[in-house]
Amino acid sequence: MPVKYHIKTQPVPSRFQPVIRSGVIAWEEGCLRCVRCVKKECVYKVYEKQALDPREMLDSLDSLCKDCFRCVQNCPNRLIEKGFNPSWKALGDEYWTPEILSNLWFQAETGRIPVSGAGYGGLFAGPGFDAMWTDMSEIVRPTRDGIHGREYISTTVHLGRKVKALRFEKGNGAVPASIPPLVELPLPAIFDLLPFAPPGRLVTRAILAASRLVKTLAVVRASEWGEDYEPYLSAVLLYLDRTGPPIDGLLGNMRMVEIPDGRDALSLQTALKARNPGLVVAIRVGLGEDSAVRAADLTLGGAEVIHFVADYHGFDGGMFVKDRMRQVHLHLVDKGIRDLVTLIGSGGVAMAEHMAKLIICGADAVALDIPLLIAMECRLCKRCTEGIQCPVELDRVNPEWGSARIRNLVAGWHNQLLEVLGAMGMREVRRLRGEMGRAMFYEDLEKEFAALGKRG
Amino acid sequence: MTPTRFRNPLSKYRIRIGDTCDNCGECVTLCPYGIFRKGARRPKAAGDHLCPGPSCEKEPFCCIKRCHARAISMLPNPSFEMLGDSRWTADLLVSSWYMAETGKLPYQGLNYKTGASGGGFDKIRFVYPRRNGSPLRPTDVSCAVDLNRSGDRRPLLRIPLPLYLGGMSFGSVSIVSMLSRVRAATALGTFCCTGEGGYPEELKPYDDHVITQVATGLFGVREETIKRVSIVEFKYAQGAKPGLGGHLLGDKVTPRVASMREVVAGSALFSPFPFHSVYSVEDHKKHVDWIKEINPRALVSVKVSTPTDVDMVAVGSYFAGAHIIQLDGSYGGTGAAPDIAKKNIAMPIEYAVPKVHKFLKEEGIRDKVTIVASGGIRTPHDMAKIIALGADAVCIGTADLVALECLRCHHCESGRGCARGIATTDDELTGLMNVEWGTQRIINLYLAWRAHLAGVLARLGMASVSELVGRTDVLVHMDYTKPEEIDGELD
Numbered sequence: 001m002p003v004k005y006h007i008k009t010q011p012v013p014s015r016f017q018p019v020i021r022s023g024v025i026a027w028e029e030g031c032l033r034c035v036r037c038v039k040k041e042c043v044y045k046v047y048e049k050q051a052l053d054p055r056e057m058l059d060s061l062d063s064l065c066k067d068c069f070r071c072v073q074n075c076p077n078r079l080i081e082k083g084f085n086p087s088w089k090a091l092g093d094e095y096w097t098p099e100i101l102s103n104l105w106f107q108a109e110t111g112r113i114p115v116s117g118a119g120y121g122g123l124f125a126g127p128g129f130d131a132m133w134t135d136m137s138e139i140v141r142p143t144r145d146g147i148h149g150r151e152y153i154s155t156t157v158h159l160g161r162k163v164k165a166l167r168f169e170k171g172n173g174a175v176p177a178s179i180p181p182l183v184e185l186p187l188p189a190i191f192d193l194l195p196f197a198p199p200g201r202l203v204t205r206a207i208l209a210a211s212r213l214v215k216t217l218a219v220v221r222a223s224e225w226g227e228d229y230e231p232y233l234s235a236v237l238l239y240l241d242r243t244g245p246p247i248d249g250l251l252g253n254m255r256m257v258e259i260p261d262g263r264d265a266l267s268l269q270t271a272l273k274a275r276n277p278g279l280v281v282a283i284r285v286g287l288g289e290d291s292a293v294r295a296a297d298l299t300l301g302g303a304e305v306i307h308f309v310a311d312y313h314g315f316d317g318g319m320f321v322k323d324r325m326r327q328v329h330l331h332l333v334d335k336g337i338r339d340l341v342t343l344i345g346s347g348g349v350a351m352a353e354h355m356a357k358l359i360i361c362g363a364d365a366v367a368l369d370i371p372l373l374i375a376m377e378c379r380l381c382k383r384c385t386e387g388i389q390c391p392v393e394l395d396r397v398n399p400e401w402g403s404a405r406i407r408n409l410v411a412g413w414h415n416q417l418l419e420v421l422g423a424m425g426m427r428e429v430r431r432l433r434g435e436m437g438r439a440m441f442y443e444d445l446e447k448e449f450a451a452l453g454k455r456g
Numbered sequence: 457m458t459p460t461r462f463r464n465p466l467s468k469y470r471i472r473i474g475d476t477c478d479n480c481g482e483c484v485t486l487c488p489y490g491i492f493r494k495g496a497r498r499p500k501a502a503g504d505h506l507c508p509g510p511s512c513e514k515e516p517f518c519c520i521k522r523c524h525a526r527a528i529s530m531l532p533n534p535s536f537e538m539l540g541d542s543r544w545t546a547d548l549l550v551s552s553w554y555m556a557e558t559g560k561l562p563y564q565g566l567n568y569k570t571g572a573s574g575g576g577f578d579k580i581r582f583v584y585p586r587r588n589g590s591p592l593r594p595t596d597v598s599c600a601v602d603l604n605r606s607g608d609r610r611p612l613l614r615i616p617l618p619l620y621l622g623g624m625s626f627g628s629v630s631i632v633s634m635l636s637r638v639r640a641a642t643a644l645g646t647f648c649c650t651g652e653g654g655y656p657e658e659l660k661p662y663d664d665h666v667i668t669q670v671a672t673g674l675f676g677v678r679e680e681t682i683k684r685v686s687i688v689e690f691k692y693a694q695g696a697k698p699g700l701g702g703h704l705l706g707d708k709v710t711p712r713v714a715s716m717r718e719v720v721a722g723s724a725l726f727s728p729f730p731f732h733s734v735y736s737v738e739d740h741k742k743h744v745d746w747i748k749e750i751n752p753r754a755l756v757s758v759k760v761s762t763p764t765d766v767d768m769v770a771v772g773s774y775f776a777g778a779h780i781i782q783l784d785g786s787y788g789g790t791g792a793a794p795d796i797a798k799k800n801i802a803m804p805i806e807y808a809v810p811k812v813h814k815f816l817k818e819e820g821i822r823d824k825v826t827i828v829a830s831g832g833i834r835t836p837h838d839m840a841k842i843i844a845l846g847a848d849a850v851c852i853g854t855a856d857l858v859a860l861e862c863l864r865c866h867h868c869e870s871g872r873g874c875a876r877g878i879a880t881t882d883d884e885l886t887g888l889m890n891v892e893w894g895t896q897r898i899i900n901l902y903l904a905w906r907a908h909l910a911g912v913l914a915r916l917g918m919a920s921v922s923e924l925v926g927r928t929d930v931l932v933h934m935d936y937t938k939p940e941e942i943d944g945e946l947d
Contacts, residue, residue, distance in 0.1 A: 022538055025534075043872065043875040043885070044875070066865055066867045066875065067538070067863075067865040067867075068863075068865055068867070068875035068876060069466065069535070069539075069863055069865075070462065070875060070876065072464070072466075072535055073460070073462035073463060073464045073465075073466060074462050074463045074464070075463075075464070076463060078464055078470075081534045081535045082535045082538040083534055083535070083537075083538060084537060084538060103795070113794050113795075113796065114794065114795040114796075115703070115792055115793065115794050115795065116792065116793070116795060116798075116866040116867070116868075117790060117791060117792045117793070117866055117867065117868030117879065118789075118790055118854065118857070118862070118864045118865075118866045118868055119543075119696060119787060119788050119789045119790060119798060119831075119832070119854055119864075120543065120786070120787040120788075120789075120798040120799050120832075121540075121541030121542065121543050121544065121864065121866070122541065122542060122543070122573070122799060123542050123573050123574050123575070124573040124574050124575025124576045124578065124579075124787075124804065125574075125575050126574075133786070133800055133801065133802060133803050133804075134800055134801050134802075135763050135764045135801075135802070136693065136698040136699030136761060136763045136801050136802050137699070137730070137763060138692045138693045138699075138730055138760055138761065138763060138769060139692055139730075139734060139736070139737060139740050139760065139769050139772055139773065351796075352796055353796050353799070353800040356800075357800075416794065416796045419699075419700065419794055419796055419797060419801075420699075420796065420800070420801065422699060422700070422729070423698060423699020423700060423729070423797065423801050423802075424699065425699075425730075437764070438764065439764075440764055440803050440807075445803060445807045446935075446936075448807060448810050448811070449579075449580070449806075449933035449935070449936060450933065450936040451928070452580065452928050452929075452931045452932050452933050452936070452937075453583065453928070453929060453931060453932040453933075453937060453941075454928075454929060
């Protein structure tokens with residue numbers, strides 16, 4: 001059995017107390033001083049472990065409480081209440097909800113996937129990624145790849161131009177020398193440019209270090225290149241927003257670069273590949289109405305990888321990223337050219353299931369942005385965009401700590417991807433791509449409900 | 457009456473008696489809901505969960521108005537908004553607790569019919585016809601269902617209300633919870649499933665009301681346990697974690713749990729997925745035949761989750777010889793599961809049932825098999841809706857636990873288990889509840905459910921619950937219906 005891709009995790013404590021959902025309100029006034037106080041009977045020993053965090057002047061009580069309400073219900077004078085934490089409710093925005101933030105913080109801290117009892121408690125469906133469900137297999141679908149367990153499921157993807165068939169060279173029958181290069185990644189995710197971040201280079205260094213740990217690539221702007229990024233060269237996917245020295249010198253050692261889309265994108269690609277034939281070039285394209293047509297043009301023109309980028313809420317102006325990727329994918333399928341090119345999708349990928357869902361909708365791989373920040377405790381207050389001090393001091397983050405947090409998060413996502421693939425009976429993530437028949441879409445399923453109220 | 461085990465009930469409103477009270481005791485005699493109890497210095501508002509809230513103001517017996525000392529005030533309970541989630545709202549929890557306490561439907565202005573999930577059940581409504589000539593009374597209505605419709609020689613197994621209790625293994629819940637559920641099922645004349653953790657000896661007196669489960673881990677499955685019961689259930693998948701096997705985390709595998717399952721204490725148990733002996737309908741038939749051979753009087757139920765091809769799964773299960781097909785929707789379940797699986801894998805039950813119902817009808821076999829829906833059925837109104845969407849009966853798990861005062865903190869899996877003594881194997885926590893109390897709470901809840909269902913059927917003019925099956929014409933979905941199109945009373 002070959003060595004399996006496995007990310008070793010280790011708990012990495014938060015530097016700041018995470019903002020949590022609820023708080024305990026315990027009044028002192030009116031206390032009867034019972035001999036057997038309900039606080040002493042706490043199953044989780046919350047009140048015994050209670051301590052004040054000297055740095056933030058916050059009570060640890062709230063973060064240990066698991067909402068069993070026994071103290072609330074048993075205090076004879078009803079002096080204990082539970083209440084929502086207003087700053088938790090105010091976290092993030094409509095897309096990056098407090099639930100998502102808490103979920104990602106948990107994974108980044110523990111390296112474990114969120115598990116809980118008592119069923120699902122959220123909304124029935126929602127916009128975007130919440131408007132689809134993934135399939136599972138049972139009884140009548142003998143498609144599960146044999147009886148292998150999840151340790152045999154592969155999450156490897158290859159980025160680059162694919163050839164449809166090998167054509168041997170005339171005369172000597174040799175394998176052609178011109179097979180395009182591929183970049184192999186052990187998981188279908190790269191790290192993307194951040195839409196916003198506190199100033200300084202430490203955040204990027206943490207991301208680069210994490211990228212090296214989990215063996216993927218992180219997109220870094222050439223215009224921001226500096227010596228401090230050089231140790232991470234093997235994990236860099238350089239975004240060529242500028243060229244010339246010293247960038248040109250790096251190209252010989254790179255596996256992959258990204259270039260902005262434009263009229264001369266393909267000729268730039270040719271020029272880069274002339275310099276380093278082993279280089280895989282991705283073209284970064286803003287997702288939008290004309291994406292399907294543009295994807296076909298680029299593919300026919302010889303593009304290897306197209307990286308479609310929506311905004312960090314997953315929108316491209318008119319459509320949600322998953323719906324647009326479906327459009328792009330199906331257009332390329334129609335043209336018979338889908339397998340020639342690799343598509344990377346990004347924007348709004350916030351949870352592990354979004355990665356699986358975007359792949360089902362046609363992406364070969366996804367690119368992560370905001371979750372990398374959240375792994376490092378970002379609260380999405382966006383103060384950095386206004387030049388205000390980051391409340392969790394990300395500008396002063398220790399890259400080693402940050403990379404360990406990101407590693408934990410990615411390990412969690414990798415494990416959850418395995419759960420999804422296992423449930424579907426799939427043995428590798430490459431088969432998931434574009435498998436829309438193994439997903440259920442809200443707009444299709446709701447047709448049943450639209451027909452209610454009618455006889456027959 | 458089986459009130460809360462804890463000192464203070466969790467309620468929507470809270471009654472306070474202030475310092476000006478002169479202990480005249482008028483409120484104690486006035487209040488018809490029994491909120492107040494006599495006290496030494498002043499009365500105690502011990503039953504404020506029984507208070508109907510602000511709507512009481514127009515009543516002549518309203519304590520706030522009538523208190524001559526103006527000592528009584530009513531406030532929203534500050535902890536109330538912290539209860540529940542969008543599927544199980546605080547209103548649903550508190551109303552379920554009330555039903556479990558009294559056996560009656562709540563009157564306190566609590567929404568006991570729908571949650572706030574924004575779709576599915578929560579957007580579907582009944583449309584009752586406007587009053588007609590000969591209204592049925594709820595007492596004239598039959599809620600009984602036959603579980604065997606195949607026409608073979610095996611027993612019909614009629615249950616007087618269209619629900620039975622779903623599988624929760626010994627280990628995932630305490631023996632007290634398990635016994636309470638089985639005894640309640642016995643008293644109600646229905647069934648309760650063991651889950652896949654074996655068949656504790658304590659259940660023996662109730663054999664005739666037990667469904668024993670054969671699941672992928674085969675924990676505690678023996679020839680003798682299969683022979684004991686009148687329904688055997690194959691669990692191919694479960695809605696709590698579609699596509700994944702059962703999990704029991706190490707801390708809950710106590711020596712007793714371990715010996716029941718024939719495993720090592722303290723180590724986590726992961727049941728495989730899928731059944732590695734079943735990769736086709738033919739394999740599945742072999743399973744069903746095996747059970748039928750071992751126990752010639754048993755019905756066979758097949759529990760599956762809801763993939764895209766759930767209709768094909770149902771047809772296949774029927775042709776393999778199943779009497780009951782249990783469709784377990786993805787939003788339900790009680791056991792520990794990865795959050796990603798709960799929310800994203802497989803479809804909610806509201807979609808699956810009409811799909812299967814229609815397909816079996818087209819195949820001409822709908823009346824030969826019993827469809828049991830489960831997974832996310834929280835209220836008697838949900839039960840009525842899913843039957844109208846095409847199920848014959850429902851299978852319930854979470855609501856029982858809520859009857860036992862679960863408040864869905866979602867921490868059943870951690871450490872010693874449930875802090876409220878329901879889903880735990882810890883001796884001290886198990887001791888928080890006794891079997892008599894638990895049994896009565898569950899009986900009460902489902903008697904209230906039955907009463908509600910009978911009321912719905914009467915208003916629809918149906919004499920039997922079997923008339924409701926698949927009657928999607930009596931339902932509307934609020935997202936696709938304009939108010940002016942509705943001819944009748946919306947509920």
